[in-house]
Amino acid sequence: MTRDMAFFEFLCRMGDNTLVLGHRVSEWCGHAPVLEEDIALANTALDLIGQTQMWLGLAGEVEGEGRSADDLAMLRDAWDFRNVLLAEQPNGDFGQTMMRQYLFDQAHVLLLQKLAGSSDERVAGIAAKAVKEVAYHVERSRDTVIGLGDGTSESHRRMQAALDLLWPYAGEMFTDDEVSGIMAGEGIAPEPSSLRAAWDAAVQETMSEATLVIPDSDFAHAGGKTGFRHSEHLGHMLTQMQWLQRAYPGARW
Amino acid sequence: MTVSVDQIWGWLDEVPDPEIPVISVVDLGIVREVVLEGETVTVAVTPTYSGCPATSVISMDIETALRDRGIKDVKIETRIAPPWTTDWLSEKGRSRLEDYGIAPPQAAGGPEKCPHCGSRNVTRVSQFGSTPCKAHWRCSDCLEPFDYFKCI
Numbered sequence: 001m002t003r004d005m006a007f008f009e010f011l012c013r014m015g016d017n018t019l020v021l022g023h024r025v026s027e028w029c030g031h032a033p034v035l036e037e038d039i040a041l042a043n044t045a046l047d048l049i050g051q052t053q054m055w056l057g058l059a060g061e062v063e064g065e066g067r068s069a070d071d072l073a074m075l076r077d078a079w080d081f082r083n084v085l086l087a088e089q090p091n092g093d094f095g096q097t098m099m100r101q102y103l104f105d106q107a108h109v110l111l112l113q114k115l116a117g118s119s120d121e122r123v124a125g126i127a128a129k130a131v132k133e134v135a136y137h138v139e140r141s142r143d144t145v146i147g148l149g150d151g152t153s154e155s156h157r158r159m160q161a162a163l164d165l166l167w168p169y170a171g172e173m174f175t176d177d178e179v180s181g182i183m184a185g186e187g188i189a190p191e192p193s194s195l196r197a198a199w200d201a202a203v204q205e206t207m208s209e210a211t212l213v214i215p216d217s218d219f220a221h222a223g224g225k226t227g228f229r230h231s232e233h234l235g236h237m238l239t240q241m242q243w244l245q246r247a248y249p250g251a252r253w
Numbered sequence: 254m255t256v257s258v259d260q261i262w263g264w265l266d267e268v269p270d271p272e273i274p275v276i277s278v279v280d281l282g283i284v285r286e287v288v289l290e291g292e293t294v295t296v297a298v299t300p301t302y303s304g305c306p307a308t309s310v311i312s313m314d315i316e317t318a319l320r321d322r323g324i325k326d327v328k329i330e331t332r333i334a335p336p337w338t339t340d341w342l343s344e345k346g347r348s349r350l351e352d353y354g355i356a357p358p359q360a361a362g363g364p365e366k367c368p369h370c371g372s373r374n375v376t377r378v379s380q381f382g383s384t385p386c387k388a389h390w391r392c393s394d395c396l397e398p399f400d401y402f403k404c405i
Contacts, residue, residue, distance in 0.1 A: 036379035036389060043381040050304025054333065125334030129303055132336060132405045140380045 006182035007120075008063045009082060010189055012072070013179075013225050015055030016083035019073055020234070021104060022048030023241050024091060033094050040140060044101070047133040054126045074245040078235045085224035086169040088234040092162065095155065098144045099162035105138035106202050107173045110195045119187035142206050149210025156211065163212050171220025174199070261287050261294060261319070268318045271310045272384050275353040278311055282341025285332055293326040294319055299337045302385035339404050350402055356390065358404035367392035368399050377401075 001009075026045035032038035056069035067075075086104055091097045112134055115127035148155040174196040183189040207214050223229030244251055265287070266279040278284055278298075286297040296315055300308040312329045319327045339358040342350075347357040356364030366373050372394035379389040380403075387400040 036381070039383070039389075040379055040381035043385050046304035046306075046385055047302060048304070050300075050302060054303060121334070125336075129333050129336040132338075133302060136380065136403070136405070 001178055001182065003182060003186060004062060004064075006179045007186075007188065008059055009179045010183050011055050011059035011062060012080075012082040013084075015052050015059055015069070015072070016081045017087050017104075017108075018048040018055060019052040020081065020083040020237070021087040021101075022046075022052060023237060024087065024089075025097070025101070027091055028097065037094070041097075044137050044140075047130075047137065051126070051130045051133070054129070058122055058126065074242050078230050078238055079227055081230060081234060081238075082225050082227055083234075084169070084172045085221050085231055086166065086172065088224065088231060088237060089166065089169060090233055092165075093158060095148050095158040096162040096165065098141055098148065099159060100166055101137070102141035102145045102206065103166060103170050103203070104173075105134060105141045106206075107170075107195065107199050109134045109138045110198050110202075111190070111192075114190045114195070118189060123188055145206060145212075146210040149207070149212045159210065160212050163207070164215055167215045168217070168219050168221050171218065172222050172224055175220070175222065175225075177226065256289070256322075256324070258287050258289050261289065261296075261324075264318055264322055265296070265315060268311075268314050271307050271314065272386075273350070273353070273355065275349045276342075276346040278315065280343045280346025280349065282339075282343065282346075283311065283337060284315075292324075293328060294324050295328040295330055297330045297332045299332050299335075301337050303333075305385050307384070337405075339402065342402075354399055355387065356399060356401040358402045360404060362404060364390055364399075364401045367395060367397070369397045370395040 022045045025041050025048065028038065028041040029045070030038065032041055052073065053069045056072045060067040060069060060072060086100060089100055109131065112127045112131035116124055116131055118124040118127065145159065149159040150156070174192045176191045176193050180189065180191050184191045204214065224231075239246070262279065262284075265284055266277045268278045270276050270278055270281050281301070283299050283301060284296060285299050288295040288297075296319075298308075298312060298315065312331075316327045316329060342358065350357045351368050354368050356366070356368045359365050363377065364375055367375055370392060372392050374393040375390050376393055377388065378391050378398065381387075382389040382400050386403055388403050389398065390401045391398045
């Protein structure tokens with residue numbers, strides 16, 4: 001694999017994570033339990049989609065085949081997506097959505113802090129901008145997980161169920177492979193495994209404050225960020241997200 | 254036509270932010286540089302939040318404002334680094350925000366006082382508000398809700 005091929009893959013991983021999670025979170029628009037949460041979720045989704053435009057825009061530039069951020073978002077099918085499986089998992093109830101958000105945000109903020117010092121100044125620029133927004137996301141998702149985990153018996157039960165359900169999808173965020181090895185060698189991005197200890201410590205602290213128990217298993221589903229095997233949910237999501245381009249190919253505003 | 258860079262800054266200071274029209278795009282601190290080369294004016298704009306839908310409207314408004322002043326060749330350059338910070342809000346912008354009912358950003362992370370009655374007895378309703386740059390707060394004395402311009 002050449003450096004540019006790995007760089008393109010890496011940028012698609014960044015952009016597809018924010019795109020797929022951003023779309024998932026946007027599905028709450030108009031459906032959240034209270035107005036403030038509705039607005040908060042919509043704003044989070046908006047930040048993530050904005051970050052997607054930068055990551056996928058740069059991916060298209062690095063690829064050099066004239067594909068724009070929109071082309072990459074709307075004209076690829078499931079097997080070309082490089083997001084982690086966690087991002088594409090369905091929303092479930094509000095608690096499940098916030099648990100997914102926290103597990104992701106906590107890893108996202110650690111990664112972006114490192115990327116702000118990337119040897120590639122375009123990557124560093126995007127990360128420096130995004131990290132400010134994501135610091136805000138993790139503050140909110142962490143508070144919400146704690147509030148609901150250490151809340152009523154019903155909210156506690158739901159948050160524990162969400163953690164049990166989503167935990168096996170967290171590990172994929174920290175696996176290394178050829179792509180990450182090349183990126184680390186170039187000083188563009190850290191090896192994902194190097195972020196694990198800080199993430200574990202933060203998550204442990206949050207879950208203990210939330211009175212939730214982290215499952216005693218390291219089993220991790222894989223196949224999202226390599227595109228080898230996405231879960232069934234991604235394809236269903238894309239039929240919604242890409243509906244316009246599928247029904248009316250080439251449609252423009 | 255002879256124009257100076259200062260004149261262009263003055264014109265841009267009359268372009269209102271589309272979401273918060275009491276402050277200009279210059280007050281907001283998103284206009285980072287104006288370069289005049291022959292007949293061409295290049296304006297460097299730094300977006301506030303990466304997904305802010307106002308960004309493209311702002312670029313269009315800047316272009317329109319300069320064309321209305323007779324400048325034919327306008328280039329808008331989006332510059333993301335260094336990232337926008339609320340430290341770039343002008344003093345004029347901060348006081349206009351407050352007059353408008355939006356508490357200006359504070360390094361402490363929350364509003365200094367209620368923009369309506371001046372009480373310091375305020376509580377946060379939500380970390381997010383009506384636009385990406387604002388959070389939702391409420392005054393515990395006059396009981397009015399208000400927007401707080403988030404500090405980033």
